[in-house]
């Protein structure tokens with residue numbers, strides 16, 4: 763497996779990954795919102811090309827994708843992670859782990875202070891995520907509770923507290 767940055771030739775494969783990965787959460791026959799979300803994020807000022815990564819299998823097939831985009835904690839730039847998706851037939855083989863570790867490493871190297879996400883509380887703590895509210899970072903929707911998680915990076919300081927705002931396309935979901 764290879765993790766690398768998204769290329770222009772990957773866009774259809776990335777659509778297909780999210781279409782299949784999130785199919786179970788979408789109404790019957792409807793396109794999962796994650797497909798349009800990634801497209802809208804790509805056109806948003808919060809898009810960071812270095813933080814849209816794909817996983818290729820040994821045959822060169824693109825089987826997974828992760829993206830982190832710029833939002834804010836108060837008035838400080840921080841990252842929101844997601845969507846992350848892996849083709850159903852390729853799940854549970856470590857692709858998701860590789861993608862999340864790679865995007866966190868890239869975010870750290872770029873000196874962002876923190877990455878937040880809305881996700882499963884059983885899955886993300888293994889990557890160093892904790893409840894964001896324990897760091898003083900509050901979700902856009904208070905109902906998200908412990909599912910709103912944050913991973914601090916080297917540039918983080920405890921003063922970084924306040925409400926998190928995602929890139930604008932997330933507000934349109």
Ligand SMILES: CC(C)(COP(=O)(O)OP(=O)(O)OC[C@H]1O[C@@H](n2cnc3c(N)ncnc32)[C@H](O)[C@@H]1OP(=O)(O)O)[C@@H](O)C(=O)NCCC(=O)NCCS
Pocket residue numbers: 783784846847848849852853854855856857858859860880881882884885
């Ligand atoms: C979540 C996802 C990206 C993980 O990718 P993956 O390549 O399957 O993950 P890995 O193989 O690296 O890790 C598998 C481990 O992740 C955990 N895991 C995967 N999906 C999980 C889920 N929905 N809830 C909790 N844990 C999960 C399991 O512990 C699994 O370990 P196991 O095989 O011992 O049970 C992938 O399953 C996916 O695309 N799911 C559908 C889309 C989605 O839900 N995205 C995340 C939104 S928060």
